[in-house]
Amino acid sequence: SAVISQKPSRDICQRGTSLTIQCQVDSQVTMMFWYRQQPGQSLTLIATANQGSEATYESGFVIDKFPISRPNLTFSTLTVSNMSPEDSSIYLCSANRGSHEKLFFGSGTQLSVL
Amino acid sequence: KQEVTQIPAALSVPEGENLVLNCSFTDSAIYNLQWFRQDPGKGLTSLLLIQSSQREQTSGRLNASLDKSSGRSTLYIAASQPGDSATYLCAPLYTSGTYKYIFGTGTRLKVLA
Numbered sequence: 548s549a550v551i552s553q554k555p556s557r558d559i560c561q562r563g564t565s566l567t568i569q570c571q572v573d574s575q576v577t578m579m580f581w582y583r584q585q586p587g588q589s590l591t592l593i594a595t596a597n598q599g600s601e602a603t604y605e606s607g608f609v610i611d612k613f614p615i616s617r618p619n620l621t622f623s624t625l626t627v628s629n630m631s632p633e634d635s636s637i638y639l640c641s642a643n644r645g646s647h648e649k650l651f652f653g654s655g656t657q658l659s660v661l
Numbered sequence: 662k663q664e665v666t667q668i669p670a671a672l673s674v675p676e677g678e679n680l681v682l683n684c685s686f687t688d689s690a691i692y693n694l695q696w697f698r699q700d701p702g703k704g705l706t707s708l709l710l711i712q713s714s715q716r717e718q719t720s721g722r723l724n725a726s727l728d729k730s731s732g733r734s735t736l737y738i739a740a741s742q743p744g745d746s747a748t749y750l751c752a753p754l755y756t757s758g759t760y761k762y763i764f765g766t767g768t769r770l771k772v773l774a
Contacts, residue, residue, distance in 0.1 A: 578760060580761065580762065582764070589750060589764045589765060589766050589767045590705075590750070590752075590764040591764075592761055592762070592763060592764075595759050595760070595761055603759045603761075605761075606662075639704070639705075641705075641762075646692050646693065646754060646756075646760060647693070647712065648710075649695060649707040649710050650695060650707060650752070650762055651707060652704050652705045653704070654703075654704050655704055
């Protein structure tokens with residue numbers, strides 16, 4: 548399986564600022580997804596990162612708050628904009644090489660907003 | 662709306678028991694379903710992947726079944742061990758609209774020595 552490097556692994560941010568999370572895969576992948584996991588809960592899909600076009604957002608998530616880029620088949624970024632304490636969570640990048648393949652994950656970004 | 666529910670939410674058992682974890686999903690338009698394990702404070706590990714055309718998939722002491730028409734999947738863990746203690750998550754790959762994995766609510770398993 549491929550390896551995903553996600554950076555930063557954790558950060559503490561001030562209210563009103565923005566943080567960009569990077570996701571680098573060591574080989575080309577078809578699908579890339581961004582998830583949020585709040586304490587004690589399961590994963591919630593934020594959006595599907597589409598290569599060369601705008602991301603597809605799930606209900607409750609908007610581009611102005613969570614802009615996503617995917618310039619090529621191995622890299623994506625998620626920005627959490629104008630942060631508030633409610634954005635404190637773990638953010639996870641995931642990918643696979645095709646619909647027949649297993650989904651694999653980066654190690655996550657632990658975000659705390661003060 | 663696509664929803665994925667797992668029962669039970671939590672389970673505590675003595676070592677050696679055979680276990681059944683259940684996953685129910687709305688909307689049968691799925692391409693496959695995966696089972697994951699998540700250890701506290703760590704990332705997710707894929708355990709089994711079942712294609713929609715398959716009925717079962719096995720890996721060691723783990724066996725997963727899929728009944729797409731009824732919207733159900735089951736993960737069987739044989740002869741449980743303390744090292745199996747973790748949260749187990751199922752995730753169907755939905756194909757209506759864009760492809761996307763929706764994760765279940767999870768089952769927290771504790772196996773006592």
